[in-house]
Amino acid sequence: MDTTFLLNGESVTLTGVEPTVTLLDWLRDVRGLTGTKEGCNEGDCGACTVMVTDARGARALNACILFLPQLHGKAVRTVEGMSSPDGTLHPVQEAMIEHHGSQCGFCTPGFVVSMATAHVNRDQNHDDALAGNLCRCTGYAPIVRAAQAAFEHDVPAWIKDDVATLKTPALSLSGPVHVPQSADELADLYARRPEATLIAGATDVGLWVTKQLRQLDEVIFLNQCQDMAQIEQTPDGLRIGAGVTMDRVLKAVQGKYTSYAEMIRRYGSAQVRAAATIGGNIANGSPIGDNPPPLIALGATLHLRYRETRREMPLEAFFIEYGKQDRHPGEFVEAVTIPDQPDRMQVYKLSKRFDQDISAVCGAFNIAVEDGAVSQARIAFGGMAGVPKRAEAVEAALLGHPWTDDALVRAWDAWEQDFAPLSDMRASAEYRIFAARNMLSRYLLNDLGAQTSVLEVQA
Amino acid sequence: MSVAKPLPHDAARLHVTGSARYVDDIPTPAGCLHLAFGLAEIASGTIARIDLDQTRSAPGVVGVWCAKDLPTDCDCSPSAHDEPLLSDDSIHYLGQPVFLVAATSHLAARKAVALASITYEERKPILSIDEALEAGSHFEEGPRIWQKGDAEQAIQSAPHRLDGEIEIGGQEHFYLEGQAALAVPQEGGDMLVHSSTQHPTEIQHKVAHALDIPMHAVRVETRRMGGGFGGKESQGNALAIACAVVALQTGKPAKMRYDRDDDFMVTGKRHDFRIHYSAGFDAKGRLQGLAFTQYARCGWAQDLSLPVADRAMLHATNAYFVPNVRIESHRLKTNTQSATAFRGFGGPQGMLGMERVMDHVAHHLDLDPTAVRQANYFGSDQNAVPAAVQTTPYGQPVEEFALGEMTKALIESSDFKARQDAVRAWNETQPVLKKGLALTPVMFGISFTLTHLNQAGALVHVYQDGSIHLNHGGTEMGQGLFQKVAQVAASRFGVGLETIKITATDTAKVPNTSATAASSGSDLNGMAVLAACDTIRNRMADHLAQLWQVPSDKIAFGDTSVTDGNRTISFAEAAKLCYEGRISLSSTGFYRTPKLEWDRLRGQGRPFFYFAYGVSASEVVVDTLSGEYRILRADILHDCGASLNPALDIGQIEGGFVQGAGWLTTEELVWDDKGRLRTHAPSTYKIPACSDRPDVFNVALWDGANQEDTIYRSKAVGEPPFMHGISVLMALSDAVASCGRGYPDLNAPATPERVLAAVRRVQNEL
Ligand SMILES: Cc1cc2nc3c(=O)[nH]c(=O)nc-3n(C[C@H](O)[C@H](O)[C@H](O)COP(=O)(O)OP(=O)(O)OC[C@H]3O[C@@H](n4cnc5c(N)ncnc54)[C@H](O)[C@@H]3O)c2cc1C
């Protein structure tokens, strides 16, 4: 297939590219642009960060799990393209020098690109913008000082130019690579080629290629299906297309479900959220995906589609058992709808590290209280079973009873009816169940007005 | 003068523009081969059958090597000759290289490796400290024991006593740039190796040995590393040797870099330790007798484990005077990655054992831990004897002890006492969250404990245009060594830094170098460069004095010029005059650290030239429902002597603290019962991220020159600040202790899971 994009301001057209060549390998091995580094090859360190701009604006992405066809019609800037063609440094580069933001320098190109992306987006939440960039040398303090200092400076013209120069050229396709332009095209295609691998953000599929060294024979890229990337308010609630990336999901739920939004702030990193789709996070069926618990607790409906046939189901019904979902060959996730409701949900994502860590346990609690008693309870967990799962026994133990300390006691034994978690490198079974129980206490204490988040405490 | 200026890193501009070159960025000559190891899938046993046919016929594969195909055993060990490059059929850990593939691309080599099929005869591996103890599996003949006075007697007769134990996890270096090497064959069988290494001479030595050629036939060049932290002291040997062997046998350049997961699986990490302690003390917490038993899990090969375990013993009492001490050290051999050097080199583990004792004693007596620490400091009033004649357990007098003053200064500047009260008051009002605050000192001995390593060489050229070429045996891994040393050279010649060209470490320029390790880089190389510069400068001065008919001591260098008080010419003109006067403008320089004398078997002598000091205070908040926590504030006061470059030194301190805190909090290495490391990538092994640094982070340098005659009276800074991370663990302990009456007994790393378990322990002892 042909892929056309802007690279550091220059138009590049690649013919006959292998669909699963990563941008990182291509930059380093083919283009000789070695400023972009490989630190992990799995999206976790940010050393390979590049800036990708399209009609939606500029985002930082990890080049190590970004396939070339995903770039079609976009503008890519690597660290080499951060300074002006005449060598004038970008303000973040100047600030990094002045504030001693580099030591060994290996993480630095990735930081510079993440910082420049935050800079063009006028984003001052430096900890969030940089959560996906690991540095082993500096302890981050000088880097954040540099980011703060650079913020005062204007966005350089050569960075702004990308948007102006962008043109989306026509796609030319051949061979086992498909880039459908709409959900209809996808429906038709996937029904005919049910063996093909769907690729949305590639934050999972990317690792199959870079770590498991899997050969993907036939692939369908979803990122051009604009109609699957819409967020709409419908009479049934908030409908989020499968192709909506997590950074947009965050914005969509920010005013509505505050705690869900706060959880997404900690989901992966800026780079991961800009790539990962909500559809991919559901479709992969992972027992530790972070969206299913809050979506189940909110009573979300999943929309599946096969050709013109559409099915709907409560999200929890989709997850049958570990590695098995209720999805037929050729059927795909089209959207998910969250019914409108008052914001009573709290989501607790428990991991070793706050930012960019996979949850050991993710618990979502949506409990309504009327006249001091629990009138409705939807509680769902990730990391506690082979699938994202509702805590039905706990819900039953709470329902109709007074919303006091007694509720915790009443639910005590129900936890073990609902869950028998495993031990792994993230947490022991004992910790998981104990921490899950404590999440209910936290929810109650929260309701009673106690301060319960270490993230809100200052020295 | 350029020393003492807060100049940026010499390569900062290259870093931020992506033009700084690391090994994998060097443009390779045509036909370069890419290598990958096939790794053992079991932790202990032998290979029953190995089938590499599919690997051999995989696309792009050029060659496959097993141990029998190698020219020699290609030993990779820096110490005991016990690490063959490829398994000789016996398997010692899960992740051990078994075969080597060369292919036309990195990806092709990795894919080919995955096609191998190996069957094994498995043995039950020895994985844990307990298993090793039970099996009597250790290095050296038995435990090493050092004593001072009669610890047992002193403990028995003390008014108070307690016993305890702390488990201390290891740590993956997680240098952002993984291990990498590139070998380019030269004419006549010579070999040029580019290696991401802290120890080019060791690479040269091991490659020469593997190829069975003299060291003069191997040249190793290292411009920079993307982080080292000790992990590139010996762990790069295997890659360099593999590349050199393939390059020799195929005549093609060969490059190898580990995929991150392989890097985790193959290479050594920080030693994990268990430390048991018995302490006898008075009502004020002053120690009268102390006995430690340290167990170090060393992994399958000896590597640097003996000196690492020695240093854990050397720092076992940290900054405290203890009249009677016994330290017993077990170096256990296990079927895991061979633990290796890591910033602090055993010192942090030993020191943490002592800080745990302080914390435990204070809790036991219900005293303020800071007061107990101060009461035990060298030279504290209560000890009656002046600090100068107090000695460490190994008999080194503590001639200057800055911590008394420094601690008072930090307590003042961090408003420590008021905050302690505030924390207590806040905790009273909080049902779920608890704060903790703790202060810990660092006293770190500077010098290699293997005395002969304390030497360095330099090579300096002044060209006829006045530009200067600088080379020395130290390597640059981000610490800013090259810049500091360039500042020294610029100061000696009185020129600006733009005059100095910093060049890659090269075994052909400076031979027989020591690893850039033990924080010694600028101490040793700075002095060697100073010697080289002064030799040239004196020659120039003599020549100009003769030309100008003035005494040599009238000639002064400064402001990029040379003057005798009357005449002033530019440095470039001076260089030209000297060249025309047939004066040698090139010199080597050499330095060896004075005053050292050390008997490691007896544990007696003066292993260290001097001590570097520091003190830190950390405040944390803990969630008692989940065990999650955050570091809210850290204040650090650190002693760099008369700093060569305060900006670079502060960078080392900030970075060291965060890395040290990571070691003791989120960085957990988990092996399963088969000996497979389950945390083998950043997805599962969590080093601190940006938001994990303290919100409030105050770092200051202690104002004071080194009493010893070091380079411009500065002090080494690489490792010591790492141990400021200990104050975070102690602050967590303080927060947990506020949940009840029991002692938290917090092991490291204090993951949220361990913190929650400690909270429950403390609560249950109501
Ligand atoms: C560094 C890093 C950090 C991460 N952190 C988190 C985290 O904190 N929390 C978390 O939950 N996850 C995390 N993940 C996992 C990952 O981001 C998610 O699972 C992600 O949402 C997958 O979406 P994607 O669009 O990238 O899917 P892809 O990788 O493109 O696809 C994933 C799977 O879903 C299928 N698929 C995709 N779209 C559809 C569709 N519309 N219909 C049917 N099948 C489809 C694909 O075929 C594939 O099987 C992380 C991943 C990385 C690399």
Ligand code: FES
């Ligand atoms: S290389 Fe680490 S995120 Fe891409």
Ligand code: FES
């Ligand atoms: S400067 Fe070395 S990893 Fe960031």
